[in-house]
Amino acid sequence: MIALLLALGSSLAYGCADFLGGLGARKAHVLRTVLVAAPASLAVELLLWPVLGASFSPAALGWGAASGVASALAFALLYRTLAIGPMNVLSPVTALVSAALPVTVGLLQGEHLAAAGLIGLPLALVAVVLVSAGPGAGPARPSRTALLLALGAGAAIAVQLVCLHQTPSGSGVAPLITGRAVSSAVVLAAAGILRRRLGPQRPAYALSAAAGALDSVANLLFLCAARSGDLSVVAVITALYPAGTVLLARGVLAERVHRTQLVGLGAAAVAVSLLALA
Structure with a gap:
């Protein structure tokens, strides 16, 4: 139950x-x-260091660095995917792959589910797809390139989660600090290479900083959940993150929540309840 709540x-x-x-x-x-x-x-992860501790062992550094590379790759592939579109087809593909691969890894590592979990897990995977699906955009079909990019983005997100799960349980926040440092270096290098394409507009500093802080909190909660529960369950619950985005868009921007997404939210609630019983 604790792992489920953390996820x-x-x-x-x-x-x-x-x-x-x-x-x-x-x-x-x-x-x-x-x-x-x-x-x-x-900065958030460094502030957590004295509180939660950090052991920079070779395993923590290695898996943390790998998660950072995967995070940077996921970012590049995801935004390139969504730029090509159609988003309502490609977003569910990315979300499903990002959930299904860690589930597969967890089951291959010997994790077992009770009867309720055997129902809740596939239902949660369906909910991931439904919640992340946007409004229909007609009969548009993704190109082969766009579909491959979507699969790659989902796989990169999955690799990041699996790498964090593999980190030593006593390493504290060392894998998060290492991963964030590596991904930041990759992004900084990319920005330097593409600096002429970035345009003169200034970023929204407060929104961007808040997004970064929340991303660190999300990584920390996932790491704690993965250390106290099964990867197969924790990963699929974490992959329901589009639900939060959808609900915030509804509350803050008054965007419409579409019928498919409502069904997905309902399926997610049922799936979480079943997994809590597993």
């Missing part, structure tokens, strides 16, 4: 971070937004 908190924090980051990206090039969010995120 729900992680999902909510990821959803809020995506919402704020999306608003910030409307003000300026997305890389400018990340250049503010990344140091804010790293």
